[in-house]
Amino acid sequence: MAEDADPARRSIGARRNPDSAGAILEAAEAVLVEAGYSGFSIEAVARRARAGKPTIYRWWPSKAALLLEVYKRQKRVDIPDTGRLEEDLVGFLQNLFKHWRETSSGSIFRSLIAEAQSDETASAALAEYALGRPSHTVQIVERARQRGEVAEGVDSAPVADLISSYAWRHLLTNRLDQDEQSIRKAVGYVLRGIAAPGN
Amino acid sequence: MAEDADPARRSIGARRNPDSAGAILEAAEAVLVEAGYSGFSIEAVARRARAGKPTIYRWWPSKAALLLEVYKRQKRVDIPDTGRLEEDLVGFLQNLFKHWRETSSGSIFRSLIAEAQSDETASAALAEYALGRPSHTVQIVERARQRGEVAEGVDSAPVADLISSYAWRHLLTNRLDQDEQSIRKAVGYVLRGIAAPGN
Amino acid sequence: MAEDADPARRSIGARRNPDSAGAILEAAEAVLVEAGYSGFSIEAVARRARAGKPTIYRWWPSKAALLLEVYKRQKRVDIPDTGRLEEDLVGFLQNLFKHWRETSSGSIFRSLIAEAQSDETASAALAEYALGRPSHTVQIVERARQRGEVAEGVDSAPVADLISSYAWRHLLTNRLDQDEQSIRKAVGYVLRGIAAPGN
Amino acid sequence: MAEDADPARRSIGARRNPDSAGAILEAAEAVLVEAGYSGFSIEAVARRARAGKPTIYRWWPSKAALLLEVYKRQKRVDIPDTGRLEEDLVGFLQNLFKHWRETSSGSIFRSLIAEAQSDETASAALAEYALGRPSHTVQIVERARQRGEVAEGVDSAPVADLISSYAWRHLLTNRLDQDEQSIRKAVGYVLRGIAAPGN
DNA sequence: GTCTAAACGAGACGGTACGTCAAGTCTTGGC
DNA sequence: GCCAAGACTTGACGTACCGTCTCGTTTAGAC
Numbered sequence: 001m002a003e004d005a006d007p008a009r010r011s012i013g014a015r016r017n018p019d020s021a022g023a024i025l026e027a028a029e030a031v032l033v034e035a036g037y038s039g040f041s042i043e044a045v046a047r048r049a050r051a052g053k054p055t056i057y058r059w060w061p062s063k064a065a066l067l068l069e070v071y072k073r074q075k076r077v078d079i080p081d082t083g084r085l086e087e088d089l090v091g092f093l094q095n096l097f098k099h100w101r102e103t104s105s106g107s108i109f110r111s112l113i114a115e116a117q118s119d120e121t122a123s124a125a126l127a128e129y130a131l132g133r134p135s136h137t138v139q140i141v142e143r144a145r146q147r148g149e150v151a152e153g154v155d156s157a158p159v160a161d162l163i164s165s166y167a168w169r170h171l172l173t174n175r176l177d178q179d180e181q182s183i184r185k186a187v188g189y190v191l192r193g194i195a196a197p198g199n
Numbered sequence: 200m201a202e203d204a205d206p207a208r209r210s211i212g213a214r215r216n217p218d219s220a221g222a223i224l225e226a227a228e229a230v231l232v233e234a235g236y237s238g239f240s241i242e243a244v245a246r247r248a249r250a251g252k253p254t255i256y257r258w259w260p261s262k263a264a265l266l267l268e269v270y271k272r273q274k275r276v277d278i279p280d281t282g283r284l285e286e287d288l289v290g291f292l293q294n295l296f297k298h299w300r301e302t303s304s305g306s307i308f309r310s311l312i313a314e315a316q317s318d319e320t321a322s323a324a325l326a327e328y329a330l331g332r333p334s335h336t337v338q339i340v341e342r343a344r345q346r347g348e349v350a351e352g353v354d355s356a357p358v359a360d361l362i363s364s365y366a367w368r369h370l371l372t373n374r375l376d377q378d379e380q381s382i383r384k385a386v387g388y389v390l391r392g393i394a395a396p397g398n
Numbered sequence: 399m400a401e402d403a404d405p406a407r408r409s410i411g412a413r414r415n416p417d418s419a420g421a422i423l424e425a426a427e428a429v430l431v432e433a434g435y436s437g438f439s440i441e442a443v444a445r446r447a448r449a450g451k452p453t454i455y456r457w458w459p460s461k462a463a464l465l466l467e468v469y470k471r472q473k474r475v476d477i478p479d480t481g482r483l484e485e486d487l488v489g490f491l492q493n494l495f496k497h498w499r500e501t502s503s504g505s506i507f508r509s510l511i512a513e514a515q516s517d518e519t520a521s522a523a524l525a526e527y528a529l530g531r532p533s534h535t536v537q538i539v540e541r542a543r544q545r546g547e548v549a550e551g552v553d554s555a556p557v558a559d560l561i562s563s564y565a566w567r568h569l570l571t572n573r574l575d576q577d578e579q580s581i582r583k584a585v586g587y588v589l590r591g592i593a594a595p596g597n
Numbered sequence: 598m599a600e601d602a603d604p605a606r607r608s609i610g611a612r613r614n615p616d617s618a619g620a621i622l623e624a625a626e627a628v629l630v631e632a633g634y635s636g637f638s639i640e641a642v643a644r645r646a647r648a649g650k651p652t653i654y655r656w657w658p659s660k661a662a663l664l665l666e667v668y669k670r671q672k673r674v675d676i677p678d679t680g681r682l683e684e685d686l687v688g689f690l691q692n693l694f695k696h697w698r699e700t701s702s703g704s705i706f707r708s709l710i711a712e713a714q715s716d717e718t719a720s721a722a723l724a725e726y727a728l729g730r731p732s733h734t735v736q737i738v739e740r741a742r743q744r745g746e747v748a749e750g751v752d753s754a755p756v757a758d759l760i761s762s763y764a765w766r767h768l769l770t771n772r773l774d775q776d777e778q779s780i781r782k783a784v785g786y787v788l789r790g791i792a793a794p795g796n
Numbered sequence: 797g798t799c800t801a802a803a804c805g806a807g808a809c810g811g812t813a814c815g816t817c818a819a820g821t822c823t824t825g826g827c
Numbered sequence: 828g829c830c831a832a833g834a835c836t837t838g839a840c841g842t843a844c845c846g847t848c849t850c851g852t853t854t855a856g857a858c
Contacts, residue, residue, distance in 0.1 A: 013850030
């Protein structure tokens, strides 16, 4: 944001002003954290960012687009690599829950999912985001496959689907404070289902 | 709804008018089906039901409460009982997806989940609804346990959690048209994790 | 306006709240006086009246309708009755100019005319207002006709048209401070044109 | 405008580009004709002229200044010279009304008057324009005076004021389709008031 | 021939106001 | 005391312009 006493950002010519974009994204995150999804409005973001509403609409066609970009700006969650599939998955879920709990990411992602239920573009954006990259779980499972931990013929996509779904629902139902034991139990049932004989 | 051609229900005196309540619930469902969650407003429901807004607010303190009652009015999904755990679970998920797809239940439940992300009462209602009764999956698993299909020490709650989560996410991301094979695969991974030795 | 410390007017049920209407009209007049036509906006009126914009739009479909009602609320200008046509007309114009100068009526009427140049409804409202009642000038001339001051065959409508036009243009061009002599001269030319022989 | 297919005029160096000025004035007139005063905005003119907004603001400091220049570009109305005062005045008004009706001049002048009600510079410009030259009516009356048609001591300024006012009001209230008889009647009343004895 | 200054189109900027929609609260008057 | 009805304040929606600003380009005229 501008320092000192300059109260308003000026245009920097006929192109996007990164200061404005940054201030808007920061404001969006702050509003989401402080007022929650129900208090999240373009107006509120504009007020907080000291930006005009049209400036927001110029760059983000919908609330969803803004949310998604805010979410993408977040620091990513760590993917553990312990050499053992179960530890990797449990650790990943623990990291993810912690990340969602302790940063604004959780709020943002919840909002995004909620928005996707009523807004077509949010839905599309979310789908594209979800499918556009190999999920962390898929990466973890593939690594385990190379180590020989995974039974032949196991498809990692449904596994990732199960694990992601589990995470989503815990986020959506305020159950991110799950202890390690519970996570390990659920993950374990899936793992035993896909483990290579002898593992 | 009112008989004859009288377009407006009259008061029936100092007690709740069941016609009104019924008309409101029907209108809520109709609005949800026709306009989706984004078009679902108390205002729209009142218009459609030819009811006053205060009448709605008197009996349902929030949008969430109305949604929840609409959801509860829906016909429940069938729980298969084939004598084999895998068939039961796959069949149940297929029934559920079909039910969500082909009736208004899917829309309603999606809306309820979305609403719960911004409305505290919806969140509580949803939690209470989810936890207040043994889930269908728990029932199915428990039945299998009695048949000896389930390994000792297996906790049915995390299993139900995994299965429900899988269903929720498919609902929330418009993937209710999953074919049997995909469902069977995902369910299978969980099942092998909990199967009794020899099953 | 509400007395004491009650900051917000409440609804008084399913009918128009005269307090609100009054507050809006007063606010409209005040805004017009203080900020002029260029500063006159529905937003400003709503802010000043502590009313919601929809409340204004509910009762006045356009800026023009609001302006017109504000104008109609103004105290009317006195029509002299001296028994002599020239004195009546000169006196009337002097009264009118004074009224326009010293109350907010002048500003309001100017605004109304300006609004009518871009807004169809304002144009219609103004026309309806202008044609809907015999103008003051017509009344004055008709009275003179009964006294025998007016030549036979004289039509009072074009006379009123000339006099009204003269008044309008002086309003629109900030020349309401015309001295009696100038007014008398202009009126005199018209009068001599319509005087009965011997008058 | 630029030749060939080059869609954008370039700068021609450190001086005003007459092509741009011309295109802007033409665009302003076109916008006014097509969208009326309510649709007349600097933005719209710039779009239509394929010019940048700053180019317009550089040369015309306000909407009023642009309007005024557009008005001045218009072909002037013909002043008849029949040798008889009444015919001259009636003819002039007929020409003026026709000119206002059938060219864009009427729209432009209306807009200018409207603008002058909220914009100080427009007001000043209009006053300066109106007072800065002898009006057509004054010219006509002075010519008649030299022919001996006008009574001694008659001041042509108030006469012109009456006639101009009549014209203005008919413009502002959409009554430019007045037939000759009506005009002649109104003009006649004034004329008889100023005629030399025996005329 | 180089350099400076100004004008050009384009379009982003912070704002204000628009007119609409829905939220949740309130009162009336009928039953 | 419940009902339909509908007015109330509040506040967000997405859009149109406002007048200002900076950009990168172009050209004339001063050196």
